[in-house]
Amino acid sequence: MNTPNGSPPPSTGLPDAELIRDPSLSPARAALEAAVARTGIIIAPREETALLRRISRALTPDARNISDEVFRAALCAVRRKRWTSRLMDLTRRESRIWVSREDMERAAGTITDPGASDPALLIALDPVMSDRFHELGATPRTALEAMKADLLDTGRVLSAAQTARLAEEIAEAFDLTDRAGFVGGAQQEAEKRARAEASIEHTARTRRESEERRLKEWESSLVRFQEVPRLLHCSHREALRWIAENRLPVARRVSQPEGQELWEFDPAEIIALRPLLPEWRRGTSEGGDRKERQGRGRDRRDNQLPEPPAVGKHVANAVIARVAALDRYAAHFRTARALDRRITLVTGPTNSGKSHTALDALAHAESGLALAPLRLLAHEFREALAARGVEASLATGEERFIIPDSRHLAATVEMCPFRNPVDVAVIDEAQMLFDADRGAAWTAAIMGAPARHLYILGAPDCIPMVRRIAELCGDPVDEISLERKSPLRAASSTVRLTDLRSGDALIAFSRREVLDLRAALMEHGRRVAVVYGALSPEVRRAEAQRFNSGAADILIATDAIGMGLNLSIRRVVFASLRKFDGRQTRDLSVQEVKQIGGRAGRYGKHEDGIVAVLADAGSPKFIRDRLNAHPEPPEELRPYVQPDAEIVRAIATEIDSDSLYGVLARIRRAVLRHDDPNYRLADMEQPFAIASALEGVVGLDLTQRWTYAMCPVDDRDNGIRRLVGWAADHAAGIRVPPPGTGRLPPADKAGREELERAEKRHKRLVAWRWLALRFSDFYPDREEAEESTRKLNDWIESVLRQQSRARKRH
Structure with a gap:
């Protein structure tokens, strides 16, 4: 008998029985050498140690021999790791990137021939992939889309040729009669999508370059202050006074190395103001005194200065700043400013009972608002109000539950309604004001919550920041400091x-x-x-x-x-x-x-x-x-701010552009100075990245683009690319189906890879549901999405629970 590679089996010179009885050999070694002699299978030196361990476990007490079947099974178990690596090489050579390591391990686990060849390994993979495709979806189409979505989560995008190969495998797994039609259609769609993506990227790049060029051309046309008196036909002193009175817009302020600031002006805008000079000069005495008094009261009512004149579409950045209201942000919230608000700041460590008093006041109020940092906490606020006999509606990024006739609302901070006055509002976790990503939402909520009595809850660290915000709003503050209830x-x-x-x-x-x-x-x-x-x-x-x-x-x-x-x-x-x-x-x-x-x-x-x-x-x-330790003093007391849809539209009108990228570029570059005494711009990297990618999508208006830019996606999972694809379908009038749950194997057999994949699918559903609340016509089937979300949640929780029990049984 020859070995699988054609060579004769090794000879020990001893019959099997003598090998088994040889006292110089351990039982496992004797059993191994006897099995090798019988089967003629060559064992690599690197396999011996692991094989001896398995044979030792298989031997019954006092036994020194195993059956050929047990020997082959043990050898297959030892070789599975090498077969998995070999399958990795074979599938990657064929660009079958959808075959996961888990698939390969499963295929290797089904092989019973220790001498399995490459073709045998690939044959063993076929039923594993067929099962996976069926678990991904009930139809070939849904299986194909689910697989592509999973790959995109990991940063891998199929070419048209790879899509065709994948479609061919799926068609075979589902035993389609019209395989050629399915494969050809999948390839054509992939080619069409690739062309569309290339076009979107090209258009985005062209529009971004145009906006940058336009901004640079405008900036290069600016002149320094020395030119203003000549252009305006006024004296040097008059020009300085009118700048101080906010009549002459400073286009750009450029910080100098020595700490000074260089002012630049748009000559066209300055010349356009000449007809107003007689009126300004007539009102210098009385009007100037009044404006000076208003300037001194800036901190009390947040920049209650006269609006700069509107002098055209290519307006100065200072004018845009006023339109944006980012340098006098509190004034943006008109309803809150119209109320006689008072603030109660309740601070204390964890387990100090901060929310109890505030929730009692909220429950006794005729109308109220509870704002939480997390969707989970918004639900808990709603339950806390219900326990106090008050039914409240719910608003989070993904869901709305409206209780008819209810005058109370529990919501996440980002969902704060700014136009409907209430008696009492509660804002929790105010230390989030210091968070670069979400702090602007707390600034907006504290400044803009339209409540006559506002309770702000947080750790002691937030005290100086809340005081500063209250000062900018002109609202009085009462402070309550609580101690921890248990040591x-x-x-x-x-x-x-x-x-x-x-x-x-x-x-x-x-x-x-x-x-x-x-x-x-x-x-x-x-x-x-x-x-x-x-x-x-x-x-x-x-x-x-x-x-x-x-x-x-x-x-x-x-x-x-x-x-x-x-x-x-x-x-x-x-x-x-x-x-x-x-x-x-x-x-x-x-x-x-x-x-x-x-x-x-x-x-x-x-x-x-x-x-x-x-x-x-x-x-x-x-x-x-x-x-x-005492609370660490904050390094920065300027609250984070960022624009909203209203501000974005206003700036777009002023610069005469429908480009969200252009609007955000102007905001980042010039609207809010880095050294503004009151505010600092929030970290807007992700909205800016989404806006940049969306520039190439034709058919969405500015507000729709801004909505997409605020969608919660994770770019570590290629979320922006997926989002742009959804937006492109929306713009083309194509409905976007909800993501599915994909493959959910039995919970007690799921590994980390499958758990992570399910978590990423859940994030896809979160983003889809967020958009469905805002674009219901193009994101239909919300009930299906909610059912998929529930199914994923139940499965993930079952995995975490089942794995614990499985460990305990062993």
């Missing part, structure tokens, strides 16, 4: 992973760390619940409930537990004292340690709270020092 202390020593107890929360700062720690704890038989940012609010809430009820011993979480969940935690243990904040890896701040650590020792459940650090992750002194 909080730092542990004196570090904690080992194996020493974690029921009721402990282990804090990490990435999804990978959370899942790694979860796996390690489950290896020790612990029941674990997890909370991290990629999980939906519904799943986070379910995991929190498992922990609170005792169904899970330990909670592992990111700083996503810092707000929005009621957790019965006895001890918080940090797995790391450093985190990556999106820009750099740094030590945890005083506020972060207090906010997260403060979750320990829930009042009414535990006598005190303990904050500790995992062994080898840092020093208990670090925790103790930060818990005892």
